[in-house]
Amino acid sequence: MGKFIFTVQGEGRGHLTQAISLSQIAQEAGHEVIGYAVGSTNNRKIPSFFTDYIGDKPLLQYDSPSLCYGNGKAVKVGKTALQVISKFKTYWKSASELGKFIEQNKPDGIINFYESITGLHQWRTGATIPCISIGHQYLLLNKHFQTIPEKKLDQFFLNLNTQITAIGSKKKLGLSFLPLENDTQRNIDVIPPLLRKEVKELKAISGKNWLAYLTHFRLAEDIMAWSKLNPDIQLDCFWDHPIRKEIYHYSDNLTFHPINAELYLEKMSHCAGLISTAGFESIAEAMYLAKPTMMVPVPNHIEQMINAFDASQSGAGLAANSFDLTLFKDYQKEHQTDYSTYQQWIQESSRLMDMHLRELIQPNPKKKSSWNSLFAKRIHWTFPKNNGGLSFPKA
Structure with missing residues (x-):
């Protein structure tokens, strides 16, 4: 059996809940x-549902x-890309911190939940510790998708x-x-999607209330x-509102809640349907509980656009361009999906993940590929204090 460190992208709740699921x-x-x-x-605070677990x-x-939203609701693609350049020194330091953390704990393997600093660390150190990367995003690289x-x-x-x-991962899941x-x-x-056992143990009831989950608070308008x-x-x-950290009763028929994993699942199990910004994890949970979903991607959020398309093709619900919930109201009258195939597919996750964890830490007798040979030696690049530029080791 193996000992693992999980590296997790902390934006939203999807990758964090996947990490909890795989931990179980x-x-x-x-x-x-x-x-x-x-x-x-x-320094965004890690949600309590994760730290408590x-x-x-x-x-x-x-x-x-992370994604940049600017002053509006849409993702700023250019600004998101530029932060990688403008803050590269910060991210290089993060990779160093991650390296020290790994050296201190000495895992057999690393499980990466779409965390980009992990790739930078693996490149920086020569991928000396076996790693697997997990996420819906890797499915998008599959030629059959x-x-x-x-x-x-x-x-x-x-x-x-x-x-x-x-970078440096032995396999992508x-x-x-x-x-x-x-x-x-x-x-x-x-x-399959990695669902927490708390989701699998829920008893779904057909209720009247609608449930919404927003990855950005401005979309609530x-x-x-x-x-x-x-x-x-x-x-x-x-929602994850920067100021309203308590329950906010906006009106007699609309209540906002801070992120709370248990309460969210409880309300999902009793709701009539889910309105989502097309995050993968929320859709996966709703499908397991046989709840129809209206998916409205954040403007310019290409990943969520693909999620919404993929999920609608899989029978999850309705993909839409705006929060015109009248569309969802009409859709629920005709929504019919047999979720049994999906629920059977979910049951395969434990067997498949155990197999991948075991394979990850097994010695690989095969000859190293030319790609792996790029990581044969540790890269000793540092940032000099005088000008903040890169210093390369002498040959």
Whole structure:
């Protein structure tokens, strides 16, 4: 059995909940997670549902790239890309901090939940510790995956970032709503969504209230406006608001809640449907509980656009361009999906992940590939104090 460190992208709740799910699977299979490293921006607080779960296990938090929203609701693609250049020195320091954390805890392997600093660390150190990268984003690199036809440039940059996160990984595991053929040429295996046992243990009840989950608080403005015109629909909305940290009763039929994993799952199990910004994890949980979903990607968020397309093709619900919830109201009257295939696919996650964890830490007798040979020697690059530029070692 192996000892692992999990490195997790801390933006939103998706990758954090996936890390919890795999922690549960690993523990049941006899493995041990000995530490967690979470990347976030501007020292953003790690949600309590995650810190409460890991308890007193070693935890490292460091600066990591994230999406930039500017002053509006849309993702700023250019600003997001430029931060990697403008803050590279900070991210190099984060990779160094992660390296020290790994050296102190001495894991057998690293499990990376789409954390870009992990790729930088693996490049910096020569990938001396075996690593697997997990996320729905890796499925997008699978040649068998069907994506949207538009925004090819945005898709290129998304896939480039995905490749960076997986530098030095022995394998990439693409989370998929439904079974799909592995891409052996690109070393991508397809696995089911990683759902926490708390989700699997829920008993779904057909309720009347609608549930909403927003990855950015500014998107709530559209839901507020719609709720005023439709007082007959009761809405519970979860958000991560920078100021409103308590329950906020906006009106008689709309209540906002701070992120709370248990309460969110409780309300999902009793809701009539989910309104989501097309985050993978929320859709996966709703499908397991047989709840129809309305997916409204954040403007310019290419990953969520692809998620919404993929999920609608998989029978999750309705993909839309705006929070015109009247569309969802009409859709629920005709929504019919058999979720049994999806629920059976979810049951395969424990077996497949145990297999991948075991394979990761097994000695590889095969000859190293030319790609791996790039990491044969540790790279000793430092930032001099005088000018902040890169200093290369002498030959």
